[in-house]
Amino acid sequence: MLVFVAVIFPPLPVCIKRGLCSADMLINIALCLLGYVPGLIHSWYIILKNPDMLNYDDLERQQIIINIPSSPPGMVVSRQPDRTKIQFRHPEPFQTPHSHNPTLVEQNQLSPRSSPLPLNREANERPSETNQPSQLAQNVLYGSTADYTPEEAPPSYDNVMNETAKHPNGSILATASIDRTIKLWKRSETGVTYWKTLVGHTKGISSIEFAPNSKFIASASDDLTIRIWDVKRGELVQILRGHTFHVTVLKFHYRGSILVSGSADENIRVWDLRRAKCMKVLSAHSDPISSLDFSFDGTVIVSGSYDGLIRLFDLETGQCLKTLIYDKSGSSYPVSCVTFSPNSKYILSSSLDGFVRLWDYMNNKVVKTFQNVDGGAVAEKYSLGTCFLTCFASPLVCSGDEKGKVLMWDIQSKGIVCQLDTGSGSPVMEVEPVDNGEQLLTVCMNGQIRLWQCEGE
Amino acid sequence: MNLSLLDPFAVAKEYPDTLAQTLAYGHSTQVRYSYKGEYLASGLVDGIILIIDTDTNSTIQVLRDHTRAITSLNWSPCGRYLLSSSKDWKVNLWDLGTCKVIRSYNFEGPVWCSVMNPQNHFQFVAALVDNDPVFADLEHEPKITKLDTTPLGQPNTVKQSTLTATMTPDSNYILTGTSKGWLNVIDTRSLQIVRSLSVCSSNIKNIEISPNCSKLAVNSSDRIIRQYTMPDTSVSAETWEFELKNRYQDAVNRLQWNALKFNHNSEYMCASTLGATHDVYIWETGMGSLVKILEGSNDELLAVDWNYRKCSIVATTMDTGTLSIWSVVIPQKWSALAPDFEEIEENIDYEEKEDEFDYVDEDDMNKQIEEEGDEIDVIQREEVDARGFPFVDSFVIESVPVSE
Numbered sequence: 001m002l003v004f005v006a007v008i009f010p011p012l013p014v015c016i017k018r019g020l021c022s023a024d025m026l027i028n029i030a031l032c033l034l035g036y037v038p039g040l041i042h043s044w045y046i047i048l049k050n051p052d053m054l055n056y057d058d059l060e061r062q063q064i065i066i067n068i069p070s071s072p073p074g075m076v077v078s079r080q081p082d083r084t085k086i087q088f089r090h091p092e093p094f095q096t097p098h099s100h101n102p103t104l105v106e107q108n109q110l111s112p113r114s115s116p117l118p119l120n121r122e123a124n125e126r127p128s129e130t131n132q133p134s135q136l137a138q139n140v141l142y143g144s145t146a147d148y149t150p151e152e153a154p155p156s157y158d159n160v161m162n163e164t165a166k167h168p169n170g171s172i173l174a175t176a177s178i179d180r181t182i183k184l185w186k187r188s189e190t191g192v193t194y195w196k197t198l199v200g201h202t203k204g205i206s207s208i209e210f211a212p213n214s215k216f217i218a219s220a221s222d223d224l225t226i227r228i229w230d231v232k233r234g235e236l237v238q239i240l241r242g243h244t245f246h247v248t249v250l251k252f253h254y255r256g257s258i259l260v261s262g263s264a265d266e267n268i269r270v271w272d273l274r275r276a277k278c279m280k281v282l283s284a285h286s287d288p289i290s291s292l293d294f295s296f297d298g299t300v301i302v303s304g305s306y307d308g309l310i311r312l313f314d315l316e317t318g319q320c321l322k323t324l325i326y327d328k329s330g331s332s333y334p335v336s337c338v339t340f341s342p343n344s345k346y347i348l349s350s351s352l353d354g355f356v357r358l359w360d361y362m363n364n365k366v367v368k369t370f371q372n373v374d375g376g377a378v379a380e381k382y383s384l385g386t387c388f389l390t391c392f393a394s395p396l397v398c399s400g401d402e403k404g405k406v407l408m409w410d411i412q413s414k415g416i417v418c419q420l421d422t423g424s425g426s427p428v429m430e431v432e433p434v435d436n437g438e439q440l441l442t443v444c445m446n447g448q449i450r451l452w453q454c455e456g457e
Numbered sequence: 458m459n460l461s462l463l464d465p466f467a468v469a470k471e472y473p474d475t476l477a478q479t480l481a482y483g484h485s486t487q488v489r490y491s492y493k494g495e496y497l498a499s500g501l502v503d504g505i506i507l508i509i510d511t512d513t514n515s516t517i518q519v520l521r522d523h524t525r526a527i528t529s530l531n532w533s534p535c536g537r538y539l540l541s542s543s544k545d546w547k548v549n550l551w552d553l554g555t556c557k558v559i560r561s562y563n564f565e566g567p568v569w570c571s572v573m574n575p576q577n578h579f580q581f582v583a584a585l586v587d588n589d590p591v592f593a594d595l596e597h598e599p600k601i602t603k604l605d606t607t608p609l610g611q612p613n614t615v616k617q618s619t620l621t622a623t624m625t626p627d628s629n630y631i632l633t634g635t636s637k638g639w640l641n642v643i644d645t646r647s648l649q650i651v652r653s654l655s656v657c658s659s660n661i662k663n664i665e666i667s668p669n670c671s672k673l674a675v676n677s678s679d680r681i682i683r684q685y686t687m688p689d690t691s692v693s694a695e696t697w698e699f700e701l702k703n704r705y706q707d708a709v710n711r712l713q714w715n716a717l718k719f720n721h722n723s724e725y726m727c728a729s730t731l732g733a734t735h736d737v738y739i740w741e742t743g744m745g746s747l748v749k750i751l752e753g754s755n756d757e758l759l760a761v762d763w764n765y766r767k768c769s770i771v772a773t774t775m776d777t778g779t780l781s782i783w784s785v786v787i788p789q790k791w792s793a794l795a796p797d798f799e800e801i802e803e804n805i806d807y808e809e810k811e812d813e814f815d816y817v818d819e820d821d822m823n824k825q826i827e828e829e830g831d832e833i834d835v836i837q838r839e840e841v842d843a844r845g846f847p848f849v850d851s852f853v854i855e856s857v858p859v860s861e
Contacts, residue, residue, distance in 0.1 A: 213855055228858050238858050255495065257510045257517055257856035272513040273858040279513060284794060296838065297848055298512075299459035314459045315512065316767070319789045321462040323796055341835035344458050358833065362461065364796060367833055388835060395835050411833050 003047060010039035014046045170434045172231065173441065174217055175449060178204030182219055184231065187434075192451060198229050200236050207249045212256045220247035226261055228273065240271050242278045251292045251301075258315070260301055262289025268303055270315065280318040284311055290383050291337045295344035302340060302347055302361075308332030310349055312361065324359055326351065326366065336383035337399075342390055348397060354380050356399055358411065370409045372401055373416060382445070385430040391437030391454065398440070400428020406442055406452075424448045460843035463787055468843050472725050472739050473769050473783040476753030482507050482516055484778025487760045489530040493851045494766040496536070500527025502778060504543055508553065508854060511767065517856040518556050522549055531573035531581070536852035538578040542571035548583055550595065553854045560595040564588070570621055574645075576628040583622070590619040590633055592648055604631070608639040608653030623664045625690045634661025638677060642694045651694040656683060663716060667723030668765075672742060673699070674726060676714050681706045682728060684742060703745030710734060715758060721765035721846075727751075729758035729772050737761060737772055737783070754781045766846050 006013045011028045018024040024046055032039030173185040173192065182198040182205060203222035210217055216237065217229045226247055228238040245265035252259055258279075259271045268282040268289055287307035294301060300321065301313040309332070310324040324347070325332050333353035340347055346367070347359040354377020358368040372378045378401050386399040389408065396408045396417065406420040406428055422428060424444040432441040440452040460468045487500035490511070497509040504523030507516045525545035532539055538559075539551040544567040550560035560579060567586040574580035579596035582604075594600040606619045617637040624631050624645075631643040638659055642652035656675050663676040666687060673685040682705040688697035705714075705726075710733055717728040725748070727739045735758060737751040756774035758781070763770050769784035792798040841847050 212853070216858060237860050253512070255510070255512070255853050255856065257513055257515075272515050274510070274513060274515040274517050274856050276859055295458040297458050297842075300462070312462060314463065316459065317787060317789075319787070320793045321459065321790075322793050325796055343834070343836055343838040345839070346833065346835055367831065390836060411835060 003044060006040055006043040006047060010036070010043035014043050017046050170439075172210075172214070173434075173449075174208050174210065175443065176205035176208040176219060177447065180204060180221070182208055182217065182229070184217075184234075187451075196234050198234055198236075200227060200229075201225070206247065209250045209252050209259075211252055212254055216256075218250050218252065218259055220250045220261055220263075222246040226250065226259070226271070228259075238273065238276045240276060240278070242269055242281075243267065245288075248289055249292050251294055253294060253315070254296070254298045258298075260292055260294070260315075262292050262303060262305075264288035266305070268292065268301070268313070270301075270318070282313050282318055282320075284313075284320050285309060287334070290335060291339075293338055293340045293347075295340050296342070297344070300340075300344070302338050304335035304338035304349060304351075306334035306336075308334055308351070310335055310338055310347065310359070310361075322361060322364075324349075324361055324364060326357065336379060337386050339386050339388065342388055342395075348386050348388065350379060350384065350386055350399060352380050354378050356386060356397065356409075358397070368411060368414055370397060370399075370407075370414055372407065373419070378402075378407065379427070382427045382429070384428060385432070387431050387433055389433055389437045389440070391433075398431050398433075400431050400442060400444075402427040404428060404444060406431060406440070420452060422448060422450055458842070462793075463843075464790060465843075467785060467787040470768060470785050471720060472727070472749055473751065473785050474749060475783060475786045476751070476781060477769070477784040477786065478514065478780075478782040479754075480509070480514060480780040480782065481777070482509070482780070485760075485773045485780055486778065487527045487530050488762050488771050488773055488780060489532060490762050490764045490771070491532045491536050491851070492534050493536060493849065494764040495851070496532075496854060497762075497764075497771065497780075498530045498532065498539055498541075499773075499780060500530050500541060500543075502526045504545060506530070506539070506541055506551075508539075510856065511764065518553065518854060520551055520556060522558050522561075523547060525567070528568055529570040529572070531571065533573060533578040534575055535578075536854075538573075540571055540573040540578070540581055542568035542583060544568070548581065548593070550578065550581075553852065556855075560599075562593060562595060562599055562601070564591070572622055572624050572631075574624060574628045575626055582624060582631050582633075584619050584633065587618060590622055592631065592643075592645075602648050604633065604643055604648060605641070605650050606633070606635055608635070608641055608655070609650050610653065611639070620660055621662060621664055623666055625666060626668065626670050627690055629690050630694060632664050632666070632673075634664050634675065634677075636660045640664065640675060640699075642697070644694065652697055654699050657681070662714075665717050665719060665726075667719035668721050669723055672702075672719060672723045672726075674717055674719070676717050676728070678713070680711055680713055682714050682717060682726075684726070684745070703740075703742065705738075705740055705745065707738075716761045718761050718763045718770075720763055727761060727763060727770055729761040731757055731759075731775075735774075737770060751783045753783070766842075766844065768844070 010032050014025050014028040028039055028042050031042050171187055173187055174182055176182045180201045184195040185192050186195045201221040201223055205219050205221045207220040208217055215231055217231055220226050224243050226240040227236055230237050243263040243265050245263055247261050247263045249262040257274055259273055262268050266285050269278050270280040272279045285305035285307050287305050289303055289305050291304040299315055301315055303311050311320050312322040314321050333351040335349055335351045337350045338347055347361050350356040356370040356378055357366045360367045378399055384400050389396040389398050395411055397411055398408045400406050404422045404424040404426055407416055408418040410417045422442055422444050424446050426444045426446040428442050429445050430443040434441050438454050442450045484502040485499045486502050489498050495511055497511055499507045504525055506520040508518040510517050523543035523545050525543050527541055527543050529542045537553055542548045546564050546567055548562050548568055548571045549558045552559045564585050566588055569584040571581050571583040580594045582592050584590045589606050590604045592602045592604055607613050617635045619633045619635050622633045629645055633641045638657040640654040640656050641650045644651045657677045657679050660678040662678055665674045671687050673687045674682055676682045684703040686700045686702055713731040715729040715731045719726050725739055726742050727737050729737050735754045735756055739749040741748050754774055756776050758772040759775050761772040769782055771780055771782045773780055792800045
């Protein structure tokens, strides 16, 4: 519309877009005095440069279209067009997927409705060397919507999986996705079966956590709320409101009375669950919080943020205790995941320059750096989970990469000792040891969940 | 873990200095921290016991069974059991896993105080109003043994009653205090008085043994706290020598001391006051000098307890029953917010270093951050925190989120 107005009178759209006394307006009038054509061109330029004001949802939607037009809805989208990436869930209501053709159908796949999944321990080849994909037996199940009916045989993949959480004793698994639901899976000797779905969030879910007493699940969503659910009854217990932008990450204190949450509003909040109140707001980061972790004694919180900093906070006072920054070339890449080592002396961090680093935070230095095969990047776009595997003789560091592989490094030698291929080709969002590392749970962004059985040393 | 990152001077402080918080959860008469200091039990005047999480300061459990004011509270070292005595003549043992009473005993009168055996949570000593003290074992059938009050070598005709009792940390001996100022030492196995000591001629109100079992303090109503060296409890009590080290009194205000508590290494002792001032006094126990008066409460103080790990002191007030908590205030270190920040005492003229703005070759930079090939141990934990307390796992009391 304004384009045609510009043809008739160039300064008018500029006036609408930029205001009567703005610099652009004066430039435009000056150009119009010089001649009609320069004024018209400038006016068009202003119109194109200033699209209509949008609310946040529209903005995201637009970015989704602009940035990755080919991806299925609900993909991860870059907020800043350069290297800083942040996860957004698609704001539109989730459509029950039917049309998307599954690219991966494995023999032992399972739809949520079908009953016990046999642990397919025979299906694995013995590992001959390192870098052999299947030292762990595989077990695949697909997260899908609950109203999924049996005749829609292959499960679909476009409900992007974000997070899993496991019951402290591993008997229940929970998965969360951008379809706004949390699904609970019962795990037994015979396999994993779908149990129930928790519905209530109005936007996609980024993070879920079981309470240490395993009776409650907390979930963080893009609808700005954190919800606490009763696992047994499947009911909503609490809604914690306070964040002003997408809540990205959650962590429980080991005593279960405190929950910390990080958000894209750049704040960390400490919640007293007993009173459903926010105790403290830790505002020290200048970009979205991507990851949080507690030290084993629950006194220190470590946070990773897209501003490239790792900060340690004192839970008791809320003070920042320390800041770590990897500043090799004058710029720091966004930190996508931070995890305390089991003894809380080290911090494992991954950042979007593609490296996973082990920090000795007392001495402010990186003691180990882990890289993908051939020195490639582990993750440059997505916040992928990392974990420590301690059931082996020498502990391993584990992380997924963006091409569907799970990498395990020996901490001392920094070499890759094992590599698993989920076969999904999509980023492995989460790796989580189950049963003290006897099994490993992997979640890919396309919705594929696998439970790997550890065999051998 | 947080302590090792904090200002070492603040962490090294032995006693709190600032009134940080007042909690008003009913009219509290008795408070006690759990051994690890993560929970605070507060007994109310109407018999309710509240379990307060010291991280959030919210009540996570409410224990209802008593009907009169709580007179004493004791945690088991594992943190799972709580012994409570009340003026409703009852002593209850609570299992905090279920928050139910698992053992209960009704005496024939109000209970002054009860003390749990640190080695066996089913056993306790109780001092009863107008009655002889008892040693109770409730593990199976309730087994109640009456203990003597009359000190050794004293005629039975002088009527006196036991007002307070305590147990040594190794549970070998029970110490009781009488209304005529006698301290009786009772062997836990024979349950007979093995030693008596005349401390003063007035009521003994509290007997406190330091956690490391090196010092003993006796508070009596003649307004003096007497501090003794604790004898070695592994040798027979007949040979014990009680050496009077210090006497604490306020000669000016003639303050009555209400309750007292040692810190973890018995180097300091605090006592709450009854009278004109509303303060907690802290003494250094080596020389007996007053080091700190904790002010800020606007009411007289009754029970007092010391949270060793968090270095805080809680006291209950008499009229309103609110809890006043003093703790160490640690200032924010601004240099923690960025690695290249440095805190300076005063303004200094900045002098540019010779190589400050030199171009550094990237290879050199790489070399600078080059990692060391040391062995990294990610499993083995530190054994003690920066204050010297061991990291131990203790019982976690369930905290249920309230429904909306």
